[in-house]
Structure formats: structure tokens, C-alpha cells
Amino acid sequence: MTGGAKGLYPLRLSATARPLVFGGHAIARHLGKTGIPDWCVAETWECSDVDGSGATVTNGPLAGRPLRRLVTDHPEELMGAGWSGDFFPVLTKFIDASGTLPVHLHADDEAARRWEGQRNGKTEAWHILDAAPGATALCGVKGGVTADELRAALEMQDFDRVLRRLPVRAGETIYVPGGTPHSFGPRTLVYEIEQTSDIQQHAMRWQMEDGSPVDDEQFAANISAFMREVKLEPRPRFVPGLPVATGDGTGRTFLCASPYFALERWHAGTAEPLRHSFATAQILSNVGAPVRVRVGGLEERLGRAETLLLPAALGEVEIVGPADVLFGYLPDLRRDVVAPLTEAGYTAEAIGGLGHVPATAAPGA
Known part of the structure; x- marks a missing residue:
């Protein structure tokens, strides 16, 4: 394979499977x-730093080069003009919630720096790929619930008394700010995009790694840490996204957007290929049949549930349909989301x- 612009090309990355x-x-x-x-695989980390x-x-x-090394060696070619940083800021995963996830939360940026000694927290979004009829998720604290009431319910493991239970449907997406208590499953398949972080606080009597029990002392410490980082205000909702037609049988749907990340789902039939121009690195994940990806004068076959990282310097991609793919990226909100x-x-x-x-981010602001 020969390189594209600036010597970079569509990058295949190692994916970590978590049991x-x-x-x-x-x-x-x-x-x-x-x-x-x-x-039994719970998660595959498709693009992780x-x-x-x-x-x-x-x-x-x-081949063999760590993603973090690419960030430091080729910051603007990988991430876009004017960008600087020492790690790749977006994490994406496939998540199989055949069972139910533990009730947990991820600190926001402020709490992560204050309590976890981390550079950033973990706001995330879930795009539902498949869900059984009647599937639900817990996300956010019910209105009017106090911190004391939340703690008491967590200690009793009575989550529905204090947390919002929402219906889950394939094709919808929910944006989950850091500090929001949540859980989903069973029988739910998700594509998750989030800040690069693995911090979390759990409120369960069992370990998510193997289901083994948590002793009383550790459980009390976990609940205290959870309460220290929880936010009572966020009440996220699932949304269908905002569709935009792009051509004959092609289109894009904006699924979520924030300063931390954005996610779009694109589709194409056979009348014409999907064409997408970009100015920031794109995490391209295939959620449909195998496709041919043309970018930077190169062509790659992208199989089912495979991922490519497209460096910003490549600038545009063409995908031959039928296609059903996701693009995740760190946006310039005004340029990449608000304007279109x-x-x-x-x-x-x-x-x-x-x-x-x-x-x-509004035009003219």
C-alpha cells in the first residue's frame, strides 16, 4: 500500500475485546x-487511545505504530488544521448488552480532574443498533429526587425508585453527559462514542468483570464515590437524529453532537456512491454489508463491523453502495454540524x- 496525502492512508486499528x-x-x-x-464478548474497542x-x-x-504516536508525529495531518494534543480524543465501541449493564456513571471533566486525577471525564452517546421489543435503559435521576434519597435507593439497590427508565428503539441515539447515572440491557446492541477515558463509578453489589460479590466495605466506598461525582440534573432523551439528503439514494443522519464528539449515520443505494468531504479525522465503522471504500487514491474493502480511521489530510471518501456506515469525529461544531x-x-x-x-457555534456568533 502506498500512502495518501502527507504519507497517511486509511488506517486499520487493533480492536480490544472485553469479556x-x-x-x-x-x-x-x-x-x-x-x-x-x-x-462472550461485551465490548470491542474500535478506536481507542x-x-x-x-x-x-x-x-x-x-503497521505496529501506536495511535498515540501518530497523534504526536502527525497532529494536523491526522486531526485537522490547527489541532494540537498528546492523545486521540475520541473512543468508539460496539457494546453487546445481552445482559444488563451495572448501574454506573462516568465523571464529567471537573470531577475527573478533582477526584480521579485524570485530564478529562467521559461524556458519551449510545446509538442503538438493535434492541429487543420492550427493551429499556436507565438514564438520569428522576425529577425531585434528592441526593439523600438517591443514596438510600442505591444502598437498597432499588434503582427504579430514583432513576428514569426509558424505552429503547433501534435507530435512536441518546447523549449522556458525564455524571449521569445509567444502565442498559438486556438484549441491546449499541455503538458508543465518547471521550477518551475509562473512568467509572459503580453502584452494584457485584463486579462487572465476573459477577463476583462486592463486600460491604468496598460497596460503601463505591457508593460514596458515586455520590461524590453524580449529577442530579441531566435528563437525557433518545432522539431519532436529523436526516439530510445528499444524492440519489444517499443520505446522512446527524445522530449526536457536542464539543467532545459527533456521530453520523450514512446510507447509499446503488444509483450513486456515498461521497463525504471532511476536515477532521473520521472513525468509519461499517454497520451494514461489506463495502468498498475509496480514499486518497486507494481502495479498501471494509467488512461487516470493521472500522477504518481516515486521517483529516485525506479530505474525502467515496463508498460504493449498498452502504450503511457510521462516521464519528471531533467536530468543529459550526462548520461540521450547525452549518449543514x-x-x-x-x-x-x-x-x-x-x-x-x-x-x-451558531452561524454568525
């Missing part, structure tokens, strides 16, 4: 992902419903 207690076989058997272990679980390149001249949606006729209120789009 947590709530997992199953849906990532392989339903999505069709190959190359993962034949045991988390400390200790960072991806490496598996194809081309840069405003041009398509969406209001600021509708755009804001995708997650967190500050007023400063």
Missing part, C-alpha cells in the same frame, strides 16, 4: 464481526437536541 459479565455473542453473530474470541488499552495500526507502512443542518432547514432548537451545541 465483561453482561456480554454475549451478538457482535459476531448479529453484526458479523470476525477476528474476535469465541467467548485509552491509557493501557491504546490501538495500534495493523496495515500498511505504519441550518442549510437543510433545521432550527437551532432542533440542532441543540442532538446533545450539547453551544450558542457560540
Whole structure:
């Protein structure tokens, strides 16, 4: 393989499979992902620069190079003009909640720095790929519940008394700010995009790694840490996204957006290929049949549930349909989200419903 712009090219990354207690076989058997272990897999980390679980390149001249090294060696070519940083800021996963996830939360940026000694917290979004009829998720604290009432319910493991239970439907997405208590499953398949972090606080009497019990002393410490970082205010909701037609049988749907990440789902038939121009690194994950990806003068076959990282310097991609793919990225909100949606006729209120789009991102602000 020869390099594209600036010597970079579509990058295949190593994916970490995690055998947590709530997992199953849906990532392989339903999505069709190959190359993962034949045991219950809860998560595959498709693009990760988390400390200790960072991806490496598996194809081309840069094979074996850690993602973090690419960030430091090629910051603008990888991430976009004017960008600087010492790690890749977006994490993506497939999650198989064949069982139910533990009730847990991830600190927001402030709490992560104050209590965890981390550079950032973990706001995330879930895009529902498949869900059984009647599937639900817990997300956010019910209105009027006090901190004392929340703690008492957590200690009793009476989650429905204090947390909001929401219906879950395939194709919808929910933006979950840091500090929001949550859980989903069973029988739910999710694509998750989030800040690069693995911090979390749990409120369960069992360990998510193997289901073993948590003793009383550790449980009390866990609840105290949970309460220290919880936010009572966020009440996220599932949204269908904002669709935009792009051509004959092609289109994109904006699923979520914030300063931390954005996620879009694109589709194409056979009348014309999907064409997408971009100015920031794109995490391209295939959630449909195998496709041919053309970018930077190169062509790659992208199989089911496979992921490519497209460096910003490549600038545009063409995908031959039929296609059903996700693009995750660190956005310039005004350029990448607000401008195309405003041009398509969406209001600021509708755009804001995708997650967190500050007023400063509005055109002319």
C-alpha cells in the first residue's frame, strides 16, 4: 500500500475485546464481526487511545505504530488544521448488552480532574443498533429526587425508585453527559462514542468483570464515590437524529453532537456512491454489508463491523453502495454540524437536541 496525502492512508486499528459479565455473542453473530474470541464478548474497542488499552495500526507502512504516536508525529495531518494534543480524543465501541449493564456513571471533566486525577471525564452517546421489543435503559435521576434519597435507593439497590427508565428503539441515539447515572440491557446492541477515558463509578453489589460479590466495605466506598461525582440534573432523551439528503439514494443522519464528539449515520443505494468531504479525522465503522471504500487514491474493502480511521489530510471518501456506515469525529461544531443542518432547514432548537451545541457555534456568533 502506498500512502495518501502527507504519507497517511486509511488506517486499520487493533480492536480490544472485553469479556465483561453482561456480554454475549451478538457482535459476531448479529453484526458479523470476525477476528474476535469465541467467548462472550461485551465490548470491542474500535478506536481507542485509552491509557493501557491504546490501538495500534495493523496495515500498511505504519503497521505496529501506536495511535498515540501518530497523534504526536502527525497532529494536523491526522486531526485537522490547527489541532494540537498528546492523545486521540475520541473512543468508539460496539457494546453487546445481552445482559444488563451495572448501574454506573462516568465523571464529567471537573470531577475527573478533582477526584480521579485524570485530564478529562467521559461524556458519551449510545446509538442503538438493535434492541429487543420492550427493551429499556436507565438514564438520569428522576425529577425531585434528592441526593439523600438517591443514596438510600442505591444502598437498597432499588434503582427504579430514583432513576428514569426509558424505552429503547433501534435507530435512536441518546447523549449522556458525564455524571449521569445509567444502565442498559438486556438484549441491546449499541455503538458508543465518547471521550477518551475509562473512568467509572459503580453502584452494584457485584463486579462487572465476573459477577463476583462486592463486600460491604468496598460497596460503601463505591457508593460514596458515586455520590461524590453524580449529577442530579441531566435528563437525557433518545432522539431519532436529523436526516439530510445528499444524492440519489444517499443520505446522512446527524445522530449526536457536542464539543467532545459527533456521530453520523450514512446510507447509499446503488444509483450513486456515498461521497463525504471532511476536515477532521473520521472513525468509519461499517454497520451494514461489506463495502468498498475509496480514499486518497486507494481502495479498501471494509467488512461487516470493521472500522477504518481516515486521517483529516485525506479530505474525502467515496463508498460504493449498498452502504450503511457510521462516521464519528471531533467536530468543529459550526462548520461540521450547525452549518449543514441550518442549510437543510433545521432550527437551532432542533440542532441543540442532538446533545450539547453551544450558542457560540451558531452561524454568525
